[in-house]
Amino acid sequence: MTSESSAMLRPVKLSPDGRVLHLLDQRSLPEREDWLDLDDVESVAEAIERLAVRGAPAIGCAAALGLVASSWRFSDDTVMFRESCLMACERLARTRPTAVNLFHAIAHMRGALAECPAGLAVAGVRGHLHAAALRYVDDELRACLTMADxxxxxxxxxxxxxxxxxxxxxxxxxxxxxxxxxxxxxxxxxxxxxxxxxxxxxxxxxxxxxxxxxxxxxxxxxxxxxxxxxxxxxxxxxxxxxxxxxxxxxxxxxxxxxxxxxxxxxxxxxxxxxxxxxxxxxxxxxxxxxxxxxxxxxxxxxxxxxxxxxxxxxxxxxxxxxxxxxxxxxxxxxxxxxxxxxxxxxxxxxx
CATH class of the missing domain: 3.40.50.10470 (Translation initiation factor eif-2b; domain 2)
Incomplete structure (x- = not known):
C-alpha cells in the first residue's frame, strides 16, 4: 500500500492481535465518531444488518475480518473449530442479500479454510485465516485506488x-x-x-x-x-x-x-x-x-x-x-x- 493509503480513513480494521474487529459506527455520523469493538460473530452480523457498517465493499471486509475476530471464541478442537468457522460464514451470509461483495468475502474465507491441511492445529488455521482476511481487505483497497486513477x-x-x-x-x-x-x-x-x-x-x-x-x-x-x-x-x-x-x-x-x-x-x-x-x-x-x-x-x-x-x-x-x-x-x-x-x-x- 502507498503512503496515500496509509493516511486515509480505514472504517473497518482488525486489532493487531486479531481478536477484535473495530468498526466506525456509521449510524452515529456526523454528530459523533463512535467505534464499535466486536469479537463474536453475532455482534458482527448485527452490525451489518443494522447499518453500523454499510457499503458493499465495506460489508465484505467486515465479514472477512469479523470471522477472524470471532474465531478466538471457537473451540480449540480442530474439527469443531472448522465447523464453527463454517457456521459463522452461514450466519454472515444471511445479513444482507443484495451486496454481492459479502458473498465474495465469505467464499474467500471458506477457500482459505479449505486450503488448510486436515491435521493443522487451530493456531495454524487461525493464522491462515488472519492472513487471508488481510489480503482480501488490501485487495479491495488497491482496487479503489486503481479505479480512481x-x-x-x-x-x-x-x-x-x-x-x-x-x-x-x-x-x-x-x-x-x-x-x-x-x-x-x-x-x-x-x-x-x-x-x-x-x-x-x-x-x-x-x-x-x-x-x-x-x-x-x-x-x-x-x-x-x-x-x-x-x-x-x-x-x-x-x-x-x-x-x-x-x-x-x-x-x-x-x-x-x-x-x-x-x-x-x-x-x-x-x-x-x-x-x-x-x-x-x-x-x-x-x-x-x-x-x-x-x-x-x-x-x-x-x-x-x-x-x-x-x-x-x-x-x-x-x-x-x-x-x-x-x-x-x-x-x-x-x-x-x-x-x-x-x-x-x-x-x-x-x-
Missing amino acids: HGAPLMPEVGTVLTHCNTGALATAGWGTALGVIRRAHASGKKIRVLADETRPVLQGARLTAWELRHDGIPVDVIADNMAGALMARGEIQAAIVGADRIARNGDVANKIGTYTVAVLCRYHQIPFYVAAPWSTIDPSTASGAEIPIEERDHNEVHLHGGRRMTPAGVGARNPAFDVTPAELVTAFITERGVFRPATLSALMDS
Whole structure:
C-alpha cells in the first residue's frame, strides 16, 4: 500500500492481535465518531444488518475480518473449530442479500479454510485465516485506488458532479469507489464541486458523503433527492457518478434506491452517468437485474425521521433498499481493470 493509503480513513480494521474487529459506527455520523469493538460473530452480523457498517465493499471486509475476530471464541478442537468457522460464514451470509461483495468475502474465507491441511492445529488455521482476511481487505483497497486513477480523467475539468448514497472510504476498505474517483480528480487539480443527494430514507448522502467531503476539503452541497432533475434542467450538473451493490452479467446495476431515477434524469438531460465499482461487484452468475434480490428494510425508516413519526398512524410504507438501473442507461463502468462501456462489459461476461 502507498503512503496515500496509509493516511486515509480505514472504517473497518482488525486489532493487531486479531481478536477484535473495530468498526466506525456509521449510524452515529456526523454528530459523533463512535467505534464499535466486536469479537463474536453475532455482534458482527448485527452490525451489518443494522447499518453500523454499510457499503458493499465495506460489508465484505467486515465479514472477512469479523470471522477472524470471532474465531478466538471457537473451540480449540480442530474439527469443531472448522465447523464453527463454517457456521459463522452461514450466519454472515444471511445479513444482507443484495451486496454481492459479502458473498465474495465469505467464499474467500471458506477457500482459505479449505486450503488448510486436515491435521493443522487451530493456531495454524487461525493464522491462515488472519492472513487471508488481510489480503482480501488490501485487495479491495488497491482496487479503489486503481479505479480512481481510471475514473478521474472522466470527471469535468470544471463543474459539478452529482452523487447518490455514500461511496467513499466509509463504504469500502478506504478511499472509496465513486467518491474515490472524485477525490482523485480533485487532487489532480480539477475544480469540481459535488452535489450530494441526501438519499432518503437513511440519509447516507447527507450524513456520510457530506461528512467525508468536508473532511477532505472538497466543496459539497447537500440536496434533497427530488431536486436533481431541476438542477440538471438549469445546466448545473455536468456528470453523475454512483457506486453499485451488484452488477449483473448484462450490466444491469443494483444500487441504493433512487439510483435508477438519477440515471433516467441523466439520460433525458444528456449528462454522463458513471458507475464506479470493483470487479468483485460484478456477478456473472446473475444474468440480469431481474434476478437480483432486493432487500426490503424496516418500514420505520420511512415512517420516522430524527426519532419523530412523519406519517399518520395506521398508514403503510414501502422500503426497498435498492433499485435496478438498466445497463443501457450507464455511460460507462469504472473498475480497477479499466473503463468499460455496457456492451463491452456484457461481452466480457459472456466470453
